[in-house]
Amino acid sequence: xxxxxxxxxxxxxxxxxxxxxxxxxxxxxxxxxxxxxxxxxxxxxxxxxxxxxxxxxxxxxxxxxxxxxxxxxxxxxxxxxxxxxxxxxxxxxxxxxxxxxxxxxxxxxxxxxxxxxxxxxxxxxxxxxxxxxxxxxxxxxxxxxxxxxxxxxxxxxxxxxxxxxxxxxxxxxxxxxxxxxxxxxxxxxxxxxxxxxxxxxxxxxxxxxxxxxxxxxxxxxxxxxxxxxxxxxxxxxxxxxxxxxxxxxxxxxxxxxxxxxxxxxxxxxxxxxxxxxxxxxxxxxxxxxxxxxxxxxxxxxxxxxxxxxxxxxxxxxxxxxxxxxxxxxxxxxxxxxxxxxxxxxxxxxxxxxxxxxxxxxxxxxxxxxxxxxxxxxxxxxxxxxxxxxxxxxxxxxxxxxxxxxxxxxxxxxxxxxxxxxxxxxxxxxxxxxxxxxxxxxxxxxxxxxxxxxxxxxxxxxxx
Amino acid sequence: xxxxxxxxxxxxxxxxxxxxxxxxxxxxxxxxxxxxxxxxxxxxxxxxxxxxxxxxxxxxxxxxxxxxxxxxxxxxxxxxxxxxxxxxxxxxxxxxxxxxxxxxxxxxxxxxxxxxxxxxxxxxxxxxxxxxxxxxxxxxxxxxxxxxxxx
Numbered sequence: 001x002x003x004x005x006x007x008x009x010x011x012x013x014x015x016x017x018x019x020x021x022x023x024x025x026x027x028x029x030x031x032x033x034x035x036x037x038x039x040x041x042x043x044x045x046x047x048x049x050x051x052x053x054x055x056x057x058x059x060x061x062x063x064x065x066x067x068x069x070x071x072x073x074x075x076x077x078x079x080x081x082x083x084x085x086x087x088x089x090x091x092x093x094x095x096x097x098x099x100x101x102x103x104x105x106x107x108x109x110x111x112x113x114x115x116x117x118x119x120x121x122x123x124x125x126x127x128x129x130x131x132x133x134x135x136x137x138x139x140x141x142x143x144x145x146x147x148x149x150x151x152x153x154x155x156x157x158x159x160x161x162x163x164x165x166x167x168x169x170x171x172x173x174x175x176x177x178x179x180x181x182x183x184x185x186x187x188x189x190x191x192x193x194x195x196x197x198x199x200x201x202x203x204x205x206x207x208x209x210x211x212x213x214x215x216x217x218x219x220x221x222x223x224x225x226x227x228x229x230x231x232x233x234x235x236x237x238x239x240x241x242x243x244x245x246x247x248x249x250x251x252x253x254x255x256x257x258x259x260x261x262x263x264x265x266x267x268x269x270x271x272x273x274x275x276x277x278x279x280x281x282x283x284x285x286x287x288x289x290x291x292x293x294x295x296x297x298x299x300x301x302x303x304x305x306x307x308x309x310x311x312x313x314x315x316x317x318x319x320x321x322x323x324x325x326x327x328x329x330x331x332x333x334x335x336x337x338x339x340x341x342x343x344x345x346x347x348x349x350x351x352x353x354x355x356x357x358x359x360x361x362x363x364x365x366x367x368x369x370x371x372x373x374x375x376x377x378x379x380x381x382x383x384x385x386x387x388x389x390x391x392x393x394x395x396x397x398x399x400x401x402x403x404x405x406x407x408x409x410x411x412x413x414x415x416x417x418x419x420x421x422x423x424x425x426x427x428x429x430x431x432x433x434x435x436x437x438x439x440x441x442x443x444x445x446x447x448x449x450x451x452x453x454x455x456x457x458x459x460x461x462x463x
Numbered sequence: 464x465x466x467x468x469x470x471x472x473x474x475x476x477x478x479x480x481x482x483x484x485x486x487x488x489x490x491x492x493x494x495x496x497x498x499x500x501x502x503x504x505x506x507x508x509x510x511x512x513x514x515x516x517x518x519x520x521x522x523x524x525x526x527x528x529x530x531x532x533x534x535x536x537x538x539x540x541x542x543x544x545x546x547x548x549x550x551x552x553x554x555x556x557x558x559x560x561x562x563x564x565x566x567x568x569x570x571x572x573x574x575x576x577x578x579x580x581x582x583x584x585x586x587x588x589x590x591x592x593x594x595x596x597x598x599x600x601x602x603x604x605x606x607x608x609x610x611x612x613x614x
Binding site: 035036039040041042043044045046047048049050051052054055056057058059060061062064065066070132135136137138146150152204207210211 | 466469470471472473474475476477478479480481482485492534535536563564588589590591592594595598602
């Protein structure tokens with residue numbers, strides 16, 4: 001189905017007439033060295049923090065009452081706070097980093113790392129309370145009161161700890177599941193506040209910082225820089241892009257049962273450097289939707305002044321998307337994602353889409369060169385669910401490739417049939433996108449068939 | 464994690480770097496045990512003497528203990544003994560890193576003096592809320608007593 005405003009047909013670059021409204025700017029290429037540099041820096045910092053705790057300690061202090069607990073308390077404080085800094089930077093969406101690692105991997109790393117800083121910081125509080133109580137021969141809980149009353153910046157540090165524990169508890173999967181997404185998100189944002197509140201007590205009381213102006217300066221610089229990066233890249237840049245492009249919904253039209261395409265119009269879209277296969281976080285400024293941002297891939301390269309996404313109505317939110325009224329303003333964050341032509345290692349490709357995963361494949365195809373001999377597999381439960389199939393077919397035809405439509409219920413169609421359809425899968429770059437279960441199955445099949453990990457790219461569509 | 468070896472090596476390098484920059488001067492776990500070596504990075508002004516000195520005055524003998532860097536400042540205690548008895552303890556040098564430690568030291572040092580005099584040794588209880596100050600004081604007193612050959 002075609003739209004009134006957005007023409008998704010692709011005119012191949014024949015040398016004569018290049019369609020002026022299709023701008024081919026796949027965006028800057030990622031530089032893999034950034035990932036290596038970032039991990040080395042992270043390691044260096046961690047080792048330095050541990051060393052700060054060790055060099056501030058002496059054998060005498062260790063043998064004093066509460067000495068060992070004091071040392072461990074200092075060590076856990078330094079290590080835990082450093083890891084908290086790493087956590088913040090992981091999700092600060094710094095473009096050079098995001099281009100290489102991808103927002104989905106960065107979020108996954110953020111989630112995996114999470115138990116460490118929170119456990120270390122909690123241990124830090126318990127250990128130091130115990131240590132000071134031992135040295136002062138007072139009770140544990142009395143010592144907590146003593147901390148808050150008599151030591152500088154300990155009240156804010158205690159508040160910070162309470163907030164951190166609250167954020168951690170709400171993020172535990174079994175609890176997060178029961179919370180509404182907006183509620184979880186609002187609590188989570190308080191982590192920035194907690195880290196800011198805790199800063200003062202670190203340099204006022206930490207043995208590595210007291211009397212060591214250089215260490216204090218470096219630590220403060222580290223925190224100030226991180227705050228700056230968050231302000232600029234997590235909040236500033238998305239705001240800038242939203243205002244520069246001023247997107248608004250112009251049309252919503254169906255692509256199939258439960259699936260709609262949303263066309264947005266904006267300004268200066270020729271300056272939006274996005275690669276096919278990338279996504280944005282979309283915040284539709286309509287009632288009931290403005291407090292949520294959801295990721296949707298572009299389902300075609302921008303055709304200034306238009307952008308298109310194609311959304312399947314699975315949850316409340318995606319169903320609300322189908323009811324969007326023209327004129328609704330849109331705030332965007334992005335582009336994010338490494339599901340692009342830049343990730344390609346080989347000349348030939350295989351593109352495997354499950355359900356609505358076809359959107360990323362569809363826009364990726366526009367960026368692929370003519371000699372990539374694409375084999376595309378579209379998987380859907382029934383033929384009507386094959387959204388954008390005709391567009392995909394057209395793009396593939398221009399590249400002299402093949403499309404296979406695997407249609408049918410899950411009980412009948414087995415994913416490992418892909419090996420029959422693409423006999424030389426191990427020699428291709430494989431792009432998989434769709435629901436989690438689908439992607440998992442295809443990825444494990446592909447790995448089993450000998451596709452190297454570096455040539456396997458996937459995008460999981462979660463609810 | 465594929466990059467785990469790089470992270471581990473970088474951590475070791477960061478660790479080594481800080482240890483190297485810290486130097487062997489200040490007392491730390493890595494520079495060996497025992498009483499502190501001469502202070503190499505005092506917070507404010509350099510302390511005049513770091514080794515114990517003995518000044519004989521009649522039957523009263525006085526010694527200044529080692530300068531103890533306790534993280535929040537540096538202090539050295541001066542002990543006066545008559546025979547085998549500690550008759551006076553005072554502070555020969557003290558520099559604190561910041562205002563809070565300064566106030567704390569001022570409040571706590573008279574109490575510590577009383578503790579040493581009543582215990583007649585450096586093995587004192589220490590004052591709650593001033594752990595590091597108390598320890599530094601006690602160690603400095605002990606060093607002075609060692610020099611005097613008492614207790």
